[in-house]
Amino acid sequence: MTRSAADWLRAATARLAPLIGLSEAQRDARLILRAATDWSAARLVAEGATPLDAGPELRADAMLARRAGHEPLAQILGHWPFYGRAFAVDRNVLTPRADTETLIELALSDPFKTMIDLGTGSGAIAVTLLAERPTARGVATDLSPAALSIAARNATAHGVASRLDLAAADWWAGIGGRFDLIVSNPPYVTAADYAALAPEVQQYEPMAALTPGGDGLSAYRAILDGVAAHANPGARLLLEIGALQGQALRDMLTQAGFQDVSIQTDINGKDRVAMGRVGTAQADRCR
Missing domain, CATH: 1.10.8 (Helicase, Ruva Protein; domain 3)
Incomplete structure (x- = not known):
């Protein structure tokens, strides 16, 4: 029956x-x-x-x-909500998390005309920022052609494809231009923590988008190495981080010469975003 x-x-x-x-x-x-x-x-x-x-x-x-x-519901449905919009997802990209909306709110707190999202995955961050700022333009990079294909679908679905350039790149490799806003949700899970993740994550989401291995900080080092050479005066950098990485990222940004360095918490009170502004002396070294 x-x-x-x-x-x-x-x-x-x-x-x-x-x-x-x-x-x-x-x-x-x-x-x-x-x-x-x-x-x-x-x-x-x-x-x-x-x-x-x-x-x-x-x-x-x-x-x-x-x-x-244990297949993630987002992959079963083929889409997942993020910042009030539905984003296409599959096994080639991370499912957008509500925690990442903290980065979006912070990015939107100051004006910007140009932005770059390094390691864009589904494109959720870049597409959201451009959808919220209809006069801005952006670049979104990823090493995975499959991920860039999903990002392109999402850019088209949300009406920002004409303002978003997608590039296959290993962080800054081959990227030209300078930006007002630089954002990234890079792989940051340590090798030890990755081994303890739920089956939904380990079996169905791309390992390369979750962990760089080791201490989980290598992607930040690569990003920081290129920021000043691609930053407009006063540009902001926003990086999503793991809950236990706040002090490490504060030290890294400070030592790299960033100003106004801070660590922002997410809706659960956990460290989630490392922020800094490109300093004058830091930018001058790359001009």
């Missing part, structure tokens, strides 16, 4: 809860059933007693099986 929407949700939640916890299980079950039925959140509540049609139920069951196998 065909199950009702409410019955399916209860069974799906019970299946997922031991794996990911009750709250996340309830959320994922609802999102899976909405995707399978194309129902709104309100309709899902209003028609909880309605028997599911065979096609949507089969689609929901297939997606549930994938989620129970």
Whole structure:
């Protein structure tokens, strides 16, 4: 007998809860059933007693099986929300995290005309910044052609493709020009911490976008080496960091000659963004 929407949700939640916890299980079950039925959140509540049609139920069951196998929900759905917009994702890019919205808020706190996003992945940061600042232009780089393809899709979907240049690059290699704003969410997980990440992350998200190995700081060193040569006077640098990397990044930025260095916390009170402004003497050395 065909199950009702409410019955399916209860069974799906019970299946997922031991794996990911009750709250996340309830959320994922609802999102899976909405995707399978194309129902709104309100309709899902209003028609909880309605028997599911065979096609949507089969689609929901297939997606549930994938989620129970630890595949991230974002990859099952093919998209994920970030700063009020839906971004296409797949196994070639990291799923945008709410923590990264801290970097967006900080980047938008000062005006900019030009920006670069190093290691853009899905393009969530670069696309969001240009969508929020419709007169700005930007560059977004990544080593992965597959990631750049996803970023291009997202740039087109959100109407910024004409203002965003995508470049295959190893950090600054081959990049010209100077920018008002330099941002990056680089790989920063240490080798030891990577080994302890959840199966959803280790098995389904690109390792190169998560960890550079070792102490997790090598990407920052590469980025800092090129900032002054690509910065307009007074340019800002914003780097997403791990929760335990605040002091290390404060020291690195200070030693590199940045001014107004600070470490900003995310919505959970954890260190999340290292900020600095390119100093006059620092920039002069590269002119």
